[in-house]
Amino acid sequence: MTKKAIVWIREDFRIEYNEALATATQNHEYVSAIYIYNPKNFDKKREAQKWWLSKSLENLSIDLKKLNITLEVQLGDELEVLSILKKKDDVTVYWSKVYEPDVINKGKKIRDLFIKNEIQYKYFKGNILVEFQEMTKDDGTPYKVFTPFWKKTEQHYISKAPSKLIRVKSKIKKINIFKNSISIKEILPKKNWHKKFEKYWDPSEKEAKKYLQELINNKIEDYGDARDIPGVNGTSKLSPFLKFGQIHVETIWKKCQDIKVKKIGYRKYINELGWREFSHSLINYFPQMLKGNLRKDFDNFPWVKNDKFLKAWKAGMTGYPIVDAGMRELYETGWMHNRVRMIVASFLVKHLRIHWMEGEKHFKNCLVDYNEASNVAQWQWVAGCGADAAPYFRIFNPILQGEKFDKDGIYTKKWVPELKNMPNKFLYKPWELETKYQEQIKVIVGINYPKPIIDHVEARNAALDAFKTIKKN
DNA sequence: AATATCTTTAC
DNA sequence: TAAAGATAT
Numbered sequence: 001m002t003k004k005a006i007v008w009i010r011e012d013f014r015i016e017y018n019e020a021l022a023t024a025t026q027n028h029e030y031v032s033a034i035y036i037y038n039p040k041n042f043d044k045k046r047e048a049q050k051w052w053l054s055k056s057l058e059n060l061s062i063d064l065k066k067l068n069i070t071l072e073v074q075l076g077d078e079l080e081v082l083s084i085l086k087k088k089d090d091v092t093v094y095w096s097k098v099y100e101p102d103v104i105n106k107g108k109k110i111r112d113l114f115i116k117n118e119i120q121y122k123y124f125k126g127n128i129l130v131e132f133q134e135m136t137k138d139d140g141t142p143y144k145v146f147t148p149f150w151k152k153t154e155q156h157y158i159s160k161a162p163s164k165l166i167r168v169k170s171k172i173k174k175i176n177i178f179k180n181s182i183s184i185k186e187i188l189p190k191k192n193w194h195k196k197f198e199k200y201w202d203p204s205e206k207e208a209k210k211y212l213q214e215l216i217n218n219k220i221e222d223y224g225d226a227r228d229i230p231g232v233n234g235t236s237k238l239s240p241f242l243k244f245g246q247i248h249v250e251t252i253w254k255k256c257q258d259i260k261v262k263k264i265g266y267r268k269y270i271n272e273l274g275w276r277e278f279s280h281s282l283i284n285y286f287p288q289m290l291k292g293n294l295r296k297d298f299d300n301f302p303w304v305k306n307d308k309f310l311k312a313w314k315a316g317m318t319g320y321p322i323v324d325a326g327m328r329e330l331y332e333t334g335w336m337h338n339r340v341r342m343i344v345a346s347f348l349v350k351h352l353r354i355h356w357m358e359g360e361k362h363f364k365n366c367l368v369d370y371n372e373a374s375n376v377a378q379w380q381w382v383a384g385c386g387a388d389a390a391p392y393f394r395i396f397n398p399i400l401q402g403e404k405f406d407k408d409g410i411y412t413k414k415w416v417p418e419l420k421n422m423p424n425k426f427l428y429k430p431w432e433l434e435t436k437y438q439e440q441i442k443v444i445v446g447i448n449y450p451k452p453i454i455d456h457v458e459a460r461n462a463a464l465d466a467f468k469t470i471k472k473n
Numbered sequence: 474a475a476t477a478t479c480t481t482t483a484c
Numbered sequence: 485t486a487a488a489g490a491t492a493t
Contacts, residue, residue: 342474
């Protein structure tokens with residue numbers, strides 16, 4: 001056993017229920033923590049998460065300090081940074097797994113490096129209930145349908161003996177292993193865009209616990225219905241905390257099991273955790289999903305290239321209020337309500353017929369909760385080219401969706417304030433309001449708010465026609 | 474985790 | 485004749 005340990009933080013920004021951290025403190029006299037910031041993973045790709053990351057580092061650094069552990073932030077490629085560790089350093093490296101194909105591939109190289117340099121290492125299950133390798137159909141092939149996958153997976157999780165909760169030992173001797181740690185401020189994005197996220201989020205472990213308690217106390221009972229109403233704060237909003245491991249999914253699952261009121265809402269919420277597991281499984285068995293359609297017949301789909309439309313979509317200027325509200329919420333807060341994510345995604349892919357990968361890319365850059373598996377799998381789900389996907393002909397009507405799920409316009413008028421005087425009857429089709437009334441409320445469609453960039457009925461029919469062309473093959 | 478349209482039913 | 489149900493996309 002080496003004298004020293006390094007806990008390599010990747011997506012586990014928490015103290016509680018952190019097996020890698022706890023084990024390191026139990027087994028070693030000296031413990032340090034490291035985060036390796038690789039700009040290649042963030043610059044111009046995941047800008048919103050740069051902000052969440054920098055705040056998470058600040059907060060974790062404070063929490064670790066209380067345990068007498070320094071968080072050393074290193075800049076560069078993971079392999080290069082870790083290559084300075086040599087046998088004489090007398091150190092064991094601990095980490096938790098991350099289930100992204102690229103990260104897994106890099107992890108293999110790092111393990112080879114450690115073996116070559118005679119560095120001891122130990123890794124643990126990541127932020128997931130059941131590892132995808134454990135979950136295949138009886139014939140050994142991966143699941144492609146959600147319901148049987150989740151039924152089996154949840155049973156498997158329940159049947160396993162609960163993992164022993166190892167506690168963090170507090171009497172740790174402080175040590176620094178790396179030279180030239182960078183300041184966390186260097187990671188903070190330079191642009192002002194991210195500043196406003198501070199109004200909406202506090203990326204800390206403490207806050208994650210608050211969100212979970214709020215879910216259990218006030219949200220879960222009515223979750224089944226409330227989660228569909230974007231004007232109501234009915235979803236858990238735990239996704240960014242889950243992504244950065246400020247909370248472990250097992251903690252959430254167990255808390256949900258503990259509560260007495262096991263109503264429909266409870267099952268509905270647990271199911272969402274199931275979709276997260278399913279996405280991880282899919283992306284790992286079918287890593288080609290990251291680069292293209294899972295269903296090969298979609299490779300012939302006549303996508304439309306239209307930068308003007310794409311720009312309007314990104315800016316929340318499509319002329320469809322519920323779509324624009326969603327896109328503006330995303331840009332303003334780094335997050336979008338789940339129901340609205342489906343609406344805006346359907347609009348991009350079906351009304352505008354722009355490739356789902358364009359939407360995936362934009363979400364990746366703007367979402368603080370961006371998760372490769374969930375994002376790619378769900379975009380393919382909406383586009384109809386994924387596993388257990390929505391059929392292509394299931395086309396959301398952006399007018400109806402608004403009227404159904406944001407009846408009073410609470411959400412839409414919040415994010416599209418220029419429509420605040422629009423009568424609810426016309427809120428989702430403001431172009432139908434007579435010109436003289438538009439003038440009266442000083443909202444002229446085409447001047448104060450854009451005209452719809454595409455006609456719903458025409459776009460719907462065009463999408464169905466486009467779908468027919470691939471069905472023949 | 475849809476919508477549009479056609480058909481039947483209920484009054 | 486509106487609402488509910490069935491069906492195609």
